Amino acid sequence: MMNYLKTVYLLLLTLLFYSSAYSKIKVLLLDGQNNHNWKATTPVLVDALESSGNFLVSVSTSPAKNSTPLDWEEWNPNFSSYDVTLSNYNGEMWPKEVQENLINYVQEGGSFVVVHAANNAFGQWKEYNQMIGLGGWGGRNEKSGPYLFFNDFGKLVRDPRPGRGGSHGPQSEFIVQVRDFKHSITKGMPKKWLHSKDELYDSLRGPAEKVKILATAYSEKSKKHEPMIMTISYGKGRVFHTPMGHADYSMKCIGFQEVLRRGTEWAATGQVTSELPFDFPTEKKVSSQ
Ligand SMILES: [Zn+2]
Numbered sequence: 053m054m055n056y057l058k059t060v061y062l063l064l065l066t067l068l069f070y071s072s073a074y075s076k077i078k079v080l081l082l083d084g085q086n087n088h089n090w091k092a093t094t095p096v097l098v099d100a101l102e103s104s105g106n107f108l109v110s111v112s113t114s115p116a117k118n119s120t121p122l123d124w125e126e127w128n129p130n131f132s133s134y135d136v137t138l139s140n141y142n143g144e145m146w147p148k149e150v151q152e153n154l155i156n157y158v159q160e161g162g163s164f165v166v167v168h169a170a171n172n173a174f175g176q177w178k179e180y181n182q183m184i185g186l187g188g189w190g191g192r193n194e195k196s197g198p199y200l201f202f203n204d205f206g207k208l209v210r211d212p213r214p215g216r217g218g219s220h221g222p223q224s225e226f227i228v229q230v231r232d233f234k235h236s237i238t239k240g241m242p243k244k245w246l247h248s249k250d251e252l253y254d255s256l257r258g259p260a261e262k263v264k265i266l267a268t269a270y271s272e273k274s275k276k277h278e279p280m281i282m283t284i285s286y287g288k289g290r291v292f293h294t295p296m297g298h299a300d301y302s303m304k305c306i307g308f309q310e311v312l313r314r315g316t317e318w319a320a321t322g323q324v325t326s327e328l329p330f331d332f333p334t335e336k337k338v339s340s341q
Pocket of ligand 1: 168299
């Protein structure tokens with residue numbers, strides 16, 4: 053009898069484990085090359101997502117720089133078994149097959165999240181740039197598409213003038229200003245909130261098709277209100293893009309983490325269930341983990 057009860061108990065536990073794992077949003081996080089400290093930032097991204105209880109994150113690490121074609125052949129992430137793919141990758145071009153798999157995955161309704169320097173990657177890859185809307189560095193210039201920003205009068209400007217894509221001033225805390233309160237990612241956020249020390253990317257440029265800018269930050273360098281929280285629609289897929297997140301300490305901002313959770317959930321499901329945490333930053337006060 054004891055053994056029977058034990059078996060039933062174990063079965064129930066297993067069932068509980070699997071049902072909770074299945075109800076979570078499955079995230080595939082890509083890293084392996086970056087001109088930033090990806091080994092420090094990936095764990096912060098994973099923790100920010102998993103600590104909410106809503107996400108299950110698998111990390112797929114690409115071969116290091118200057119690996120052999122054989123090493124690359126062995127790296128072929130199975131995008132379609134995940135609800136959403138998050139890139140913390142900024143490095144060498146992926147093999148053709150991986151590129152095509154990502155395009156098809158998002159085109160057919162998959163979801164993609166791009167954080168900070170992941171928007172520096174693949175300056176010459178047309179579809180990637182359509183997916184992320186805007187990018188910086190990587191040879192980007194007027195041929196990549198317009199600059200996209202808000203002017204002082206709150207008007208969205210597409211500026212085709214010649215010039216390089218991507219720049220930033222010294223790291224600092226900065227104010228994030230919400231521009232769209234109707235979108236579920238920014239709903240309920242304070243109109244302005246103070247982000248922890250980070251790099252404020254300015255002068256990003258790209259195809260900028262089907263981009264919605266939900267929040268901006270004023271750059272002292274470009275003198276423009278630069279996009280900080282964006283959504284892009286690509287094929288049947290949803291893309292969430294934030295240029296914030298230079299370092300582990302930037303990603304420990306409670307504001308960044310909530311933006312990441314909401315953006316990732318929105319990309320995966322089209323909705324947001326995450327409630328704004330009580331310690332969300334205010335206009336005057338940063339809030340960090
Ligand atoms: Zn950076």
